[in-house]
Amino acid sequence: SFLCGLQTIHAPWWGYFFSAIIAVEARYFIFLSFRYTSLSFIYLVDALAIPSAMAFSKCLLGRKYWITHVLGGLLCITGIIVSTVSDVKGQEVGNIGSRSDVNSIEHLKGDLLAISGAVLLGLDDVLSEMLVKNYGGVDELIFVKWFYGTGIAIIQLVILERDRLAALFANEGGEPCNISTRFLLLGGYVLFQVLDMFSEIKFLSLSESALLNLSLLTSDLWATLFSVFVVELAPSALYYAAI
Numbered sequence: 001s002f003l004c005g006l007q008t009i010h011a012p013w014w015g016y017f018f019s020a021i022i023a024v025e026a027r028y029f030i031f032l033s034f035r036y037t038s039l040s041f042i043y044l045v046d047a048l049a050i051p052s053a054m055a056f057s058k059c060l061l062g063r064k065y066w067i068t069h070v071l072g073g074l075l076c077i078t079g080i081i082v083s084t085v086s087d088v089k090g091q092e093v094g095n096i097g098s099r100s101d102v103n104s105i106e107h108l109k110g111d112l113l114a115i116s117g118a119v120l121l122g123l124d125d126v127l128s129e130m131l132v133k134n135y136g137g138v139d140e141l142i143f144v145k146w147f148y149g150t151g152i153a154i155i156q157l158v159i160l161e162r163d164r165l166a167a168l169f170a171n172e173g174g175e176p177c178n179i180s181t182r183f184l185l186l187g188g189y190v191l192f193q194v195l196d197m198f199s200e201i202k203f204l205s206l207s208e209s210a211l212l213n214l215s216l217l218t219s220d221l222w223a224t225l226f227s228v229f230v231v232e233l234a235p236s237a238l239y240y241a242a243i
Contacts, residue, residue, distance in 0.1 A: 002144065009144055011135035019127040020148035026124050028156065029117030036102050036110025040235050041087045043223030044242060045114045046216070047076050052122025053209040060126055063208070079242040084111055086238030125200070125209035132205045141201055 002009045009016070033042055051073035057063040065073075087107070102110070132141045157165060168186075171179050203212055220243060227233050 007143075009136055009140055011131055011140075013144075015127075015131065015135075016141075016144040017148045019124065019131060020145050020152055022120055022127060023124045023145065024149050024152045024156065026117050026120035028153075029113045029120065033110040033113035033117065036106045037087065037114060038227065038233060038235075039231060040220075040224050040227040040233070040239060041083055041111065042114045043220050044083045044239070045080055045111070046118045046121065047213075047220070048080050048115060048118035049122040049125070049213040049216075050076050050210060052119045053125050053213050054122075056123050056126040057129075057209055060130060069210075080115070082238055083242035084115075086236050086242060087111055122209070122213060125204065125212055128201055129204040129209045132201060138201055138205050142198065146197070 001007075002013060030042060030046070054063075054065060054069065054073050058065065128141060128145070131145070132138055135141075136144075168182060169179075200212060203215075224235065224239075224243070227235065
């Protein structure tokens, strides 16, 4: 019974609630890391969701992996280590690919937030796969999980980010970030997130979480191109080695 008997669900409510918390915090950590570290690093470190999904799939779903899968996971982790070293070294020596508006401690904080978010993304995908395949299916997962997730996100937003929320709605600032541009960007982002989340859950109903995260690696290329040509932050040679 869910929503005072208005809806029947096929998994315990706390299962969806826990899954929603993981989903919200995974994305919050990654979004928060944008304040402190580089865009290209964040998108590359998201590859850590692959070994994370493999490990949690092994523990929670009993999935078996062969030595080639393990070697692939280790290769992902090696790339993350190389990328982290590149990012920290770039910040220390003031390379063009580093963030000049934050200090070394904040930069490392951003790196750790991005890594934590990537690990939680892997767990989130495994929990979603478990719920969508073993319980209520795609529609139930989308409705119940994101019902809880929306509530959690709103409460967290009001408690932790209310000053920035007020700044978002303030009619201040000229081009290129006037209030209409902000709402256009926010609306576009919400639209693409909805499409992304629906597509990922549909994918998980047919396949599995490790393959999902492997498929998302193409985002690293687009993030790198955006970083170089739009933000004009060129990553170091070590970053390309990490890719």
